[in-house]
Amino acid sequence: MPGATVDPVGPNRHSAWVEHAIAALADAGYQRGGARLAVIELLARQGCAMTAIEIDDRLRATDQGIGRASVYRTLEQLEELKLVHRLEMGRGMASYERIEPSGEHHHHVVCEKCGRVEPFEDPGLERAIGRLQGRVGFEVSEHEVVLRGRCPRCA
Template sequence: MSRQRCVLSAQEIHDRLRESDRAVGLASVYRALDVLTGLKLVHRIDVSGTACYEPADPNGDHHHHAICNRCGRMSAFEDPTLERLIDELGQRLGYEVDAHDVVLRGACPDCVPSGG
């Protein structure tokens, strides 16, 4: 998983392990992901109703995702202004925000008809 740029479902992880001759049961993949999520070594993200996972950045860096509803393309993005606004919103609500996920859904540049 550490070589993966973005997110994978448990089934995709299971399939990749099987393809690399390191077959384990799907239930074992789910158990391992639960443990890794609890240790904050991976992040769980809902992608169109499917739980997907990505490695946590050891430096604490954080990104979000934009998903195309037409072709399924997923793009990671960072936005310091968005992070600042989320922190400010948490303060306004009286929350100490320690985690958040933002997923933008729409049409990617390749799927948007020319002219917007």
């Protein structure tokens, strides 16, 4: 790949996750398909959670014209394989964001007035949750923290 060493961080900076997802799907016995790939590539480009509706709308608008069923089906498969995280932060609709294989992740603050969502991360919080794992009777595999309040604009 001559000349390909320039600008490793760009619009495709998360292509590693695309590869990862494709490999995981292949391992799980799935065949390739255009709709699924489109969902994966869209999620790869997002910095934070995106609602199922947004994903669906965006992909429907594409010249490919991806169907609703394919979008939801793909999201379900990706969730099953722990490639994406399903979140319910709003009024009864799900959002999705990719799971980094590194384990790196963030949580969310939601404005209860305008619905704006922002990510944040905090090692102290992660530590507190880590310490908790043994104490609850469950075998915990993931966690989710949502803070609610007013964003600077709405406060």
